[in-house]
Structures are given as C-alpha cells and as structure tokens.
Amino acid sequence: MTVQVFPYLVMDGNAREAINFYKESLDAEVLFIQSFGESPEDPEFSLPEEAKDRIMHATIKIGETELMFSDTFPGQPHSTGSQVTLCITTTDAEKSQKLFDGLKQGGEVTMPLQKTFFSPLYGCVIDKYGVTFQIYTGEEK
Template sequence: MRIDPYLYFDGTCAEAFKAYAALFGGEATLMPYGDATPCPGSDATAPERIMHAGLAIGDQFLMASDVPPGTPLPAAPHTFVNLGVDSDADAERIFAALSDGGEVRAPMAETFFAHRFGMVVDRFGTGWMVMRSKQGC
C-alpha cells in the first residue's frame, strides 16, 4: 500500500507546487483542466486551473489539484491522504471502514483513472481517498 498526501486549492495549485518544487527540489508535474476532457455536466471552464499536480520528494509523492471549475472549495479538510491499494477488495473494505460514521464525498466507483476510487471524511475529520489505479495512471 502506498500513502500519499493530496492537497486541494481554489485556483492556486500551480503557484503552490512551483513554490514546493523550489523548496523541496524536483520538478512539479502540472496537468491543467484545459488539457483534459471537460467534466460531464459542467459548463464552467477554467483551463488554467490544475486538474492534477504531482511532486516527487525523495521516495514520497505529494499530489494536489484545484477544485473543478465552478465548484466551491469544499468544507475542511483541504488535505486528503490518498491510499493506493492493490486490489478492488482492499479498496472496498478500507473505504467501507473509513465511511462508517463519516461523510462520503465521492462514492466508491470506477473512474477513467482508477478501477476503484472514493473520497471520504472519516468520523475524526480526516480526509481519505482510496484508489486502485489503472495501469499508467
């Protein structure tokens, strides 16, 4: 299992990750919304906002994004811990346990980037993303 922090921003992700890259070393990978297929049902566009950012720091990885165009920054927490798991069964089991007494932000489902992905704020207020990635994502 891999554990990576995931940060949320409201339009300042690129600026933050350039600063983090300068501070921690390395090069930030930035994928703007303008380079991606528009979100279904969304008329809002903000091509400069970041859909996904990554920065390798030693053998760890920091990830982030701006909230989607037209979407307000959700209530705290603005930092999530991403759990990269190796099986659908692990994803379902861990997500169910973290959801018990918590608030599901995105139900467990298949996405274009993951076999299984879900977001939850657990009963202690910690944000979690549980993901079994598709190869190459």
C-alpha cells in the first residue's frame, strides 16, 4: 500500500493554459490530461457545450514532484486563493475510508466517498480548518 499527497490546483476554465505555462516556464512534463468532454457519456446528464473543453483532471511533473489540475465545472463558484487543494492517494480502500472519516470530523463533506468511473473510492471533504482534501483510491503500479 502506498499513500501520497499531491497539491491540486483548481482553475476557472484556464487549466490548459496554466499547464502550458508551467510546461514552458518550469520545464514540466505533462503526464495525463483529460477534458470533461473526453469522459464517458452519462445518459442521465447532458454535458453542457461550455464544459467539454474544460479540464476534468490533469497531472504534470516538475522535477520529482507531481502537480494535479482541474477546471471548475461551468457555474461552480471559484475564488482565487482557495483553488489549491490536497489530493491524498492510496491503493487501499480501507485506508481511503479511514482518511476520509478522520478528515470529516468537524468538517464538511462536499462529495461523499463513493465509486466513480475513475476510482473505486473517491470523495472530497473540507476539514475543520478549511483545507479541502480529495481522497483518491487508485491501483498498485
């Protein structure tokens, strides 16, 4: 089992621009990039046209450090200064549950820990100090 913490930058429709900026200015390597439009279709939810080119998830590598990105969904609030979250990744579902349960004590769950198309367990919580954490369960490499 591994556990890692990644800085996660949430942008307001300009994540692709920021990724290109960091690629050039910091010699970053783009490891992964996926737009909302490239995600599997959901017959119960029609994706708005203005969301299709926004970044759903991206990862870049600067030296030995990985930095994650996404754009807000159109219409979601975004304020400068709160766009950095911490993404804790683990390969163990029980560990994900324990981390999530610990962080939600006195905090606010913004997305319950649940199965998604990209993770067997993923959720978001703002802890009692106002820090936003994403808990992501992945697979062993």
